[in-house]
Amino acid sequence: MGQTHKIHLLWFFFIICLFGYDQGLAKGAFGGLACNWGLQSTHPLPPSIVVKLLKDNGFTKVKLFEADPGALKALGRSGIQVMVGIPNDMLAGLASSVRNAEAWVQQNVSNYISRYGTDIRLVAVANEPFLHTYKDMFVQTTFPALQNIQAAIIKAGLGKQVKVTIPLNADVYQTDTGLPSGGDFRPDIKDLMVNIVKFLQDNGDPLTINIYPFLSLQADPNFPKEYAFFNNTANPLVDGSIVYTNVYDANFDTLISTLEKNGFGQIPVIVGEVGWPTDGDPNGNIDNARRFNQALLNRILQGQGSPKRRTPPDVYLFSLIDEDNKSVQPGNFERHWGIFNFDGSIKYPLDMGNGRPIVAARGVRYLAKQWCVMAPSATVLDPNVLAQSISYACQYADCTSLGYASSCGNLDARANASYAFNMYYQTMNQRKDSCVFNNLSTVTTMDPSQGTCRFEIMIDIGKHELAPSSNKSSASRIQSLIMALVLGLVVVICGVH
Ligand SMILES: *[C@@H]1O[C@H](CO)[C@@H](O)[C@H](O)[C@H]1NC(C)=O
Ligand SMILES: *[C@@H]1O[C@H](CO)[C@@H](O)[C@H](O)[C@H]1NC(C)=O
Ligand SMILES: *[C@@H]1O[C@H](CO)[C@@H](O)[C@H](O)[C@H]1NC(C)=O
Ligand SMILES: *[C@@H]1O[C@H](CO)[C@@H](O)[C@H](O)[C@H]1NC(C)=O
Ligand SMILES: *[C@@H]1O[C@H](CO)[C@@H](O)[C@H](O)[C@H]1NC(C)=O
Ligand SMILES: *[C@@H]1O[C@H](CO)[C@@H](O)[C@H](O)[C@H]1NC(C)=O
16 A cells, blocks of 8 residues: 555655746746636545646635635645635635634634645635625525634734635626616615625735626527627617727726725725636637636736726636536536636637647546447447436536537437446546446446547546456566666756756
8 A cells, every 4th residue: 555655655756846847937927817727526536636727827825615624735835825705605604703713714714824725815605605696595694704713813813915805706796877887786685795895805805706708608698799798889888988899898997886886996806716617508618718708817917907907806717627526517618617628628719828839738647548438339229228327427517518509419319328438437547447337338438528528537636447456466566666766766867966
């Protein structure tokens, strides 16, 4: 057991040794990009690879939705600033006593700063707690939780270094005139919002808002498409002396007007989430995502603010990588927000600044190059049996790419079944008994991908049957030992240089 561990460690040093120089060059070449790193994936990338991916692409800030130990440790001494989130289901406990908040801050903030050198700058209390669809579920607990966390951070001696905020959905404000200048808080939560923003301002904390032009377009078939893409020059929205060519600025300025109207015109604002998905919706595709995200990146890199607030806000891209275990309640697109696929491979070219192209994750280990597909010899005597098999596979694996107008939406019935079988097989780490669909399936080494439809191979998370077990033959033990020695030598030579 210990031996495979050591070999992994040696590989780690070997890779650092190989790429260390190259990484030094990349450092400091970019301004400062920020993104969300979500973890709701059946096959998450190892945190150390994600941190390298962030640095390689010029990200200097990252937002986590929870205080994940693996991520927070890997971010230690990385030079990346961290916003760490508190999920909504923890609010009640944190609101009920300042003791609970102190324990949370001790374990999930102070601990990582002092032991791992993680540069935590912000704690995001709750996530979109006042979404209309949550009804009033978190209306009572959000503000007390915020107050308790703020008090606990001050008590821990981190008041200057670590700020608190609440990432809010854009439906906490609205405009009755249809223009940004008419902005004000939603009436049912107006008093609460005023109290929260006053508290944040008094403590020198920023306000965080999530803005989704994609959702504006997706929700309304009559929404002017160019307006979602920063380019409605032909038919802009005119608000007094200001001309809005895009919904992103108009939405942001509706918030700024709201804040001004309520006496908070100076509070710093962060855009906590903004992005475009690549799949799972007629508007969610590679072309649209590339168009939106490149225009967004250009604005960020040029330091562009909105008409009402010229100072650019920090903008956290949503999202870094796809997450195949997210709820699809908002829609199939929910699992496809990444600028990278789940494995850190590139979806589409992006200029990350000064002509620097986006670069893929390095050092990713995959399962074997094999897929589970419908057997060529299989005859569908009973269509119900096939339908049941597909539905079983899709109950446990992500089939959102099979939907209408999605990347695998045009497959014929056999390929469609193959896609579902393969997703299940991969999600189950290519376990032998996971490619047995009523004798309709078989394993192949020929890549069944076609057109826009990518038949994935999952990454190796150490759970497949061929994973090194503790019960090794003596021959393989000797092999491991030799490999360890060779790698050890490489490390020593590397170290000398
Ligand atoms: C996927 O999400 C469900 C609930 O949201 C959770 O119970 C399950 O453990 C998750 N699976 C993986 C592999 O993370
Ligand atoms: C943070 O700290 C609390 C202790 O109050 C602990 O129960 C919790 O699981 C920790 N982790 C996360 C991810 O919040
Ligand atoms: C904006 O739209 C015009 C046509 O209205 C088009 O010519 C131009 O290429 C577009 N620019 C971008 C950046 O999309
Ligand atoms: C493909 O599979 C999906 C998901 O099970 C299903 O909704 C769709 O109808 C299937 N399409 C065809 C052509 O079989
Ligand atoms: C699969 O095939 C085997 C042998 O050809 C047969 O014994 C078995 O009953 C079949 N299973 C199903 C579910 O059709
Ligand atoms: C190790 O492998 C042998 C045969 O390959 C088997 O008999 C034995 O039960 C295995 N031991 C463990 C602990 O898995």
